[in-house]
Amino acid sequence: MxxxxxxxxxxxxxxxxxxxxxxxxxxxxxxxxxxxxxxxxxxxxxxxxxxxxxxxxxxxxxxxxxxxxxxxxxxxxxxxxxxxxxxxxxxxxxxxxxxxxxxxxxxxxxxxxxxxxxxxxxxxxxxxxxxxxxxxxxxxxxxxxxxxxxxxxxxxxxxxxxxxxxxxxxxxxxxxxxxxxxxxxxxxxxxxxxxxxxxxxxxxxxxxxxxxxxxxxxxxxxxxxxLGKTYGNLMVDVRASNDKLRARSRRIVALATGADDAAIEHALTEAGGEVKTAILIVLADVDGATANALLAAADGHLRMALSAAGT
Missing domain, CATH: 3.40.50.10490 (Glucose-6-phosphate isomerase like protein; domain 1)
Incomplete structure (x- = not known):
């Protein structure tokens, strides 16, 4: 002491x-x-x-x-x-x-x-x-x-x-x-x-x-x-609590998926605004509930969830 x-x-x-x-x-x-x-x-x-x-x-x-x-x-x-x-x-x-x-x-x-x-x-x-x-x-x-x-x-x-x-x-x-x-x-x-x-x-x-x-x-x-809170160098667990971060969320989904604006908006809505879930929805072509289940099984690691989805 x-x-x-x-x-x-x-x-x-x-x-x-x-x-x-x-x-x-x-x-x-x-x-x-x-x-x-x-x-x-x-x-x-x-x-x-x-x-x-x-x-x-x-x-x-x-x-x-x-x-x-x-x-x-x-x-x-x-x-x-x-x-x-x-x-x-x-x-x-x-x-x-x-x-x-x-x-x-x-x-x-x-x-x-x-x-x-x-x-x-x-x-x-x-x-x-x-x-x-x-x-x-x-x-x-x-x-x-x-x-x-x-x-x-x-x-x-x-x-x-x-x-x-x-x-x-x-x-x-x-x-x-x-x-x-x-x-x-x-x-x-x-x-x-x-x-x-x-x-x-x-x-x-x-x-x-x-x-x-x-x-x-x-x-x-x-x-x-x-802990799987990034995907590459993207902050896929960012919390969209203001206009700047909401815009950043859309940009992160776009960078990760290459999807168009309409697909990004649909995915984010389906995901309740969760960036990681939205990316999985787009890349694995699944719905929000399935994406959430895949992420839960992968302890939140997006790459593991994508692999489990066969992507």
């Missing part, structure tokens, strides 16, 4: 972290022309993809483990504080419209609750007990996957979430931006994207935040691909 640190201990910890390191060569950055600062910042950001690339095997292993559990009805749960927590909530909130998941399938927990999305909640990130309480409120099961997110890799809330999830038998992933982090060590799958010191000393919303967003994009997106 994590333990309380004195101010001196905490300063020593921060002094030892690459993400917190001071860069003397940038000490006069505030004296530079704006364009020069922008060039420096852009150059810093350009180094992030390579740092992510070096950890792709770790990321892929975590994704396969998450997908296996989600296929059994488990949930993907992010837990973090500050920027890390906000990134987790953002990724979770984008899954329902993109992949037609329910709000309970991918969940973002942030230390201090919803108010912490826009304001700092005093002391929340320092509480492992708060993380345990937040997870207990979700009635965690061994089928669930919990991703602790922390740039430093030492945030008690993130570590507490991973430790508690591990004790409950859930899959655990620790995402940090420092090597040898306590968070990665506590998790079954440690993912450490080492991006080095920030342009502004200790401002881990910069490179570290960008790295975390890239990894979270991979965790959720590739997991959903593995």
């Amino acid at each position: 994590t333990s309380a640190s004195t101010p001196r201990d905490l300063r020593a910890q921060l002094d030892s972290l690459p993400t917190e390191a001071f860069r003397p060569e940038l000490a006069e950055i505030d004296q530079l022309p704006t364009l020069d600062i922008a060039r420096l910042m852009n150059g810093e950001d350009a180094s992030v993809p390579a740092a992510v690339a070096s950890r792709l095997p770790d990321i892929a292993a975590a994704i396969d483990a998450i997908a296996e559990r989600m296929a059994r009805g488990g949930r993907l749960i992010y837990a973090g504080a500050g920027t890390a927590g906000r990134l987790g909530v953002l990724d979770a909130s984008e899954c329902p419209p993109t992949f037609n998941t329910t709000p309970t399938q991918v969940v973002g927990l942030i230390a201090g609750g919803p108010d912490a999305m826009v304001t700092s909640v005093e002391g929340a990130e320092d509480s492992a007990d708060l993380a345990r309480a937040d997870l207990d409120a979700l009635a965690l099961t061994p089928a669930d996957s919990v991703v602790g997110i922390s740039a430093s890799g030492r945030t008690p809330y993130a570590i507490g979430a991973v430790e508690h999830a591990c004790a409950q038998g859930a899959l655990t992933i620790g995402l940090s931006c420092n090597p040898g982090s306590a968070l990665a060590s506590a998790a079954e799958h440690g993912i450490e994207i080492v991006v080095g010191p920030e342009l502004l000393t200790g401002s881990t919303r910069l490179k570290a935040g960008t790295a975390q967003k890239i990894v979270l994009n991979m965790l959720s997106t590739i997991t959903m691909i593995r």
